[in-house]
Amino acid sequence: MLVSLAAQTYYVAPSGSDAASGTSPAGAWKTLQHAADLVGPGDTVIALPGHYAGFYLSTSGTSAAPITFTANPGADVAHPLVVVDANNAVTPDRINLEGASWVVVEGFTVIGSGDPATNRTGIRTVLAEHVTIRANRIDQCGRWGILTGFVDDVVIEDNEASRSADEHGIYVSNSGDRPIVRRNRIWGNHSNGLHMNGDASLGGDGVISDALVERNVIWENGDGNPIFGPPGGSAINCDGVQDALIQNNLLYANHKSGISLYRIDGGGGSNGNRVLFNTVHMAAGARFALNVKDGSVGNTVANNVLLNLDATRGAIDIESNCLAGFACDFNALEEKFSLDGAFLTFAQWKAATGQDAHSFLAQPAQLFGAWASGDYHLLAAAPAVNAATSAQPTPFDLDGKQRPALGGFDLGAYEHAACFGAFASYGAGLAGSGGKVPALSGSGCPDQGATATLVVSNGLGGAPGALVLGSGQLALPLLGGTLLTSVQIAAPHVLTPAGTWSVAFGVPVDPSLAGVDLFAQSGYVDAGAAQGVSLSAGLRIELE
Incomplete structure (x- = not known):
């Protein structure tokens, strides 16, 4: 060669x-x-x-x-x-x-x-x-859209895998460790959307360790043509998967199971996994949104939405040999529940397992405005907004927007009113009259095509001053305080009698701006300040 x-x-x-x-x-x-x-x-x-x-x-x-x-x-x-x-x-x-x-x-x-x-x-x-x-x-393949076998550190991202005739959209198999499966669209496959199987019968330790499965949209799987065998499986199917992080995924209208943690051919139970910030809404006739079976222990389930259109199934199905180390709370759920095959109400579930003390029951219409058309973004008044625990944080939602927004994390795959860009304060300001330090903050989203606002508050009413903006962060001594930004643009203004001021700005649609940081600070003439000037802390503006 x-x-x-x-x-x-x-x-x-x-x-x-x-x-x-x-x-x-x-x-x-x-x-x-x-x-x-x-x-x-x-x-x-x-x-x-x-x-x-x-x-x-x-x-x-x-x-x-x-x-x-x-x-x-x-x-x-x-x-x-x-x-x-x-x-x-x-x-x-x-x-x-x-x-x-x-x-x-x-x-x-x-x-x-x-x-x-x-x-x-x-x-x-x-x-x-x-x-x-x-x-x-990848569409209409005979058995699998994507298959990996004994591949460590594989990255499967931004693909569309659909309509596999006989089995699965994406199949990660054979003891391959540290796979990353993210931002894929997986739909219409005969059985599983994403199948991860350690396959102990084929060699190796039979365990897939440390997988990251995030920001995938998986729908309409598990209803394949029976000429190729009876369809089965789950939207996300885990056999012998351990210490995985499964987060920020949207699973809807799947016809068998939602997320399944179990052991059939794995080298061990699906243990120690974290299932966080997922939205799972099962189709009518489907099984449970979450299944934990076969001695799969030590799993954490938090900050999810687990709903089901089927009248005889619901949110969670677990076996008692999986309860050791099981931690399940801060979820929006739908009855029914199952423990060792016995159906339970929500109250019975909590009493029998000691789980979901802060979780609540919800219906799709309470949470989503357009779920029937596949849009699972939260309503502003949804009880899932700000309902998640910060003990299990994640920095982004399914869209790639930053969490948290509006002061707290939201349940499910989407964060309401979130932004791609962000505002973040840094450094320290300099007090003026009455010990008041001007506060500089941002509102809205500094995203391409959006309009955001810079807001000054807590200043000396009627004081003249300026907002300065630059592309570099500094720390230079200035009149007893610190200049925190390179000065490339200055916007003179006068504070209102209440000590406030604001200015709106639009972010142009320009791919070169993605990831650009700007740095702002405001300062004011203030006779009550030690050297006649009060300064705000710096404000970092992360454009996306």
Whole structure:
């Protein structure tokens, strides 16, 4: 095999030639497999629009020089015109990474045959580590959309995995530790949306440890065509999964179970997991929103919304051999409950288990304004607003907006009235008359396309002064206080008789502003101050 001596960028196009150089769009190779046969560490392969057979890769990159196959460089969505719709020449998968570590596959539209007899997986990776599967659209595969086996430190993010004919949307299997599964959209699959199984029968310790499962939207799974077998499973299915963090996920209209922690083929129970800030709303005819079975102990369930449209099922089903170390509280729930197969009311559940002392019963209409159309953002008056415990914090919600908002954390996947950007005070102000320190704060969201407001309060009424704004944070002595920002813009003004002032500002839509920090401070002429000036603390403005 020819291996690149230096990192190269190669191009592939259906109109190309595998006899070409591959180093420009005009000299593109014809097949992805030719690229897979030639790439080495640090190389990038860019697939240009067209239809392709997949590829089989057994070459690894390195931590400093991964191999990248991309159809949409730098984007977080698949390229709709770069389509892999035929298997690679070696296995019944569209794309297969066999023992290939430190590889990135991103931006492809992968279409399966819809038949497990002719197509197994959309994107498969086995016997590897540090593989990233990002921003792919994977639809109608025969068995699985994405499959990993014995892969440590895999990252599966920003994909759409739908309508797998025989099994699951995403399957993380075979004792692969530290998987990250985030921001995926998983829908319409025959059985599980996301299945994680330690698979002790296939070797290894049979345990998947330290998974992070967050900000996924998973819906309409578990109602597949029975010609491929009876559908089953869960939206998030965990067999032998331990010490996982499952947070900020939205699961709705799934037809079997919601989140399941259990052991069938795992090397141990699904122990020590944290299930936090999820919104789970089961379809009519479904099973429970949360299932804990088979001696799975030490699990924490907090700050969730667990609802069910089925009249005979409800929020939580648990076995008594799972109660050791079980901590469940601060949830919005719906009857019924189940302990060892016996149905319980909420009062009976609390008495029998000692759990959910601060939880409450709720109906969808109390919490959400448009849940029937798949929108599970909270109403302003929802009892879930500010109802979460801060003992189990998370910094973001499903949208990526910052928690907490409005003074407290909200239950479920979405934080009401949250922002992508934020305001944060820093440093110390300088007191003026009567010991009053002017206060500078922000309201609204400093998000692109939004309008926010800077507000001064607690100042000397009628005092002249200025708001200064800069891109750098300083700490320079100034008239007995501290100048906390580089001064690039100044806005002179006079405080109202009540000692207040405000100014609104719009944040333009400009991707270059994402993550930019600005720093503001206000100061005023004040004869009662030690050196004639009072200063506010600094205000950091995080734009997003």
